Amino acid sequence: MKNIIRALRTERGWSQQELADKLDVSRQSVNAIETGKYDPSLPLAFSLARLFGRSIEELFDDGTAVAEAAE
Amino acid sequence: MTQPKGFRTASRRYLMVFWPLMALYVITLFAGVYFVDEDTSPLYLRAGLAVAVALPLFGVLWAMLRQVRETDEYTRLRQLQALAEGGAITTSAIFLIGFLEIFNVISDVPLFLFGPFFFFAFGLAYCRRGLGKTV
Numbered sequence: 053m054k055n056i057i058r059a060l061r062t063e064r065g066w067s068q069q070e071l072a073d074k075l076d077v078s079r080q081s082v083n084a085i086e087t088g089k090y091d092p093s094l095p096l097a098f099s100l101a102r103l104f105g106r107s108i109e110e111l112f113d114d115g116t117a118v119a120e121a122a123e
Numbered sequence: 124m125t126q127p128k129g130f131r132t133a134s135r136r137y138l139m140v141f142w143p144l145m146a147l148y149v150i151t152l153f154a155g156v157y158f159v160d161e162d163t164s165p166l167y168l169r170a171g172l173a174v175a176v177a178l179p180l181f182g183v184l185w186a187m188l189r190q191v192r193e194t195d196e197y198t199r200l201r202q203l204q205a206l207a208e209g210g211a212i213t214t215s216a217i218f219l220i221g222f223l224e225i226f227n228v229i230s231d232v233p234l235f236l237f238g239p240f241f242f243f244a245f246g247l248a249y250c251r252r253g254l255g256k257t258v
Contacts, residue, residue, distance in 0.1 A: 076129035081197035090197050 054113045058086040060104045075099055126193070133193035140186040148179035180238075201249060209245030213237055 061071050061082075068086070072079045075096070084090035085100075091112075092100065101108045128136070155172040191202050217237060223229045 072130070075195075076131055077195035078130045078198050080201070081130070081195055084197055090200075093196050096196060 053088055053091045054115075055085065055088065055111050057082075057100065057104075057111060060106070060111075061086075071103075074103060127195070127199075128193040130195040130198060133190050133195075133198075136193065137186050137190040140189075141183060144179040144182045144186070148176065148183075151175050151179065205245050205249035205251075208248035209241055212244040212248075213241040216240060 057071075061068070066074075068082045069079045072082045075082070077096070081090070085092055097108050097112065101111055104111065127133075151172075155176060159168055159172050161169060191199055191206075194202070220229070220232050224231060
């Protein structure tokens with residue numbers, strides 16, 4: 053699933069390791085989420101949303117917004 | 124049932140068990156080789172040594188499974204995938220070697236070797252880069 057995690061992280065000047073430490077996950081987890089290889093669970097998605105002060109819908113794009121706009 | 128505790132806590136708890144147990148394993152093994160003679164020592168001593176050497180390895184396996192339960196979700200997924208792949212590769216090897224023995228192609232292969240083989244296969248599967256798309 054596409055997301056803006058990497059953009060928000062770099063905006064704040066955090067490394068992947070720093071973000072991983074804030075979420076208490078591995079750096080590989082952050083990398084997998086940023087690259088869209090892994091879609092986080094709801095609890096982790098909420099943690100990300102709280103950390104960045106955004107809603108989950110703002111962080112993740114499951115493609116429906118684009119599809120709805122096209123209709 | 125252990126609950127998830129996060130990556131750092133799970134890793135720390137695993138290493139706190141892993142290193143002492145590995146040290147105990149090495150000490151027990153060397154002490155056993157030094158003090159116990161496999162031909163002349165009494166049976167109870169040899170049996171006790173065999174169990175004593177194996178016990179730390181049981182502990183490491185328990186710590187591995189505890190870490191799987193406690194770590195973060197993505198690491199857990201990778202570990203479970205690697206455990207499954209390592210198990211599948213090891214089981215395949217056991218079947219193949221077993222049939223090769225049954226049909227007298229090769230002589231007896233020590234059962235003991237499959238333990239290290241599993242850990243090697245697990246390690247390879249875990250280190251393999253790229254998990255691919257997951258749900």
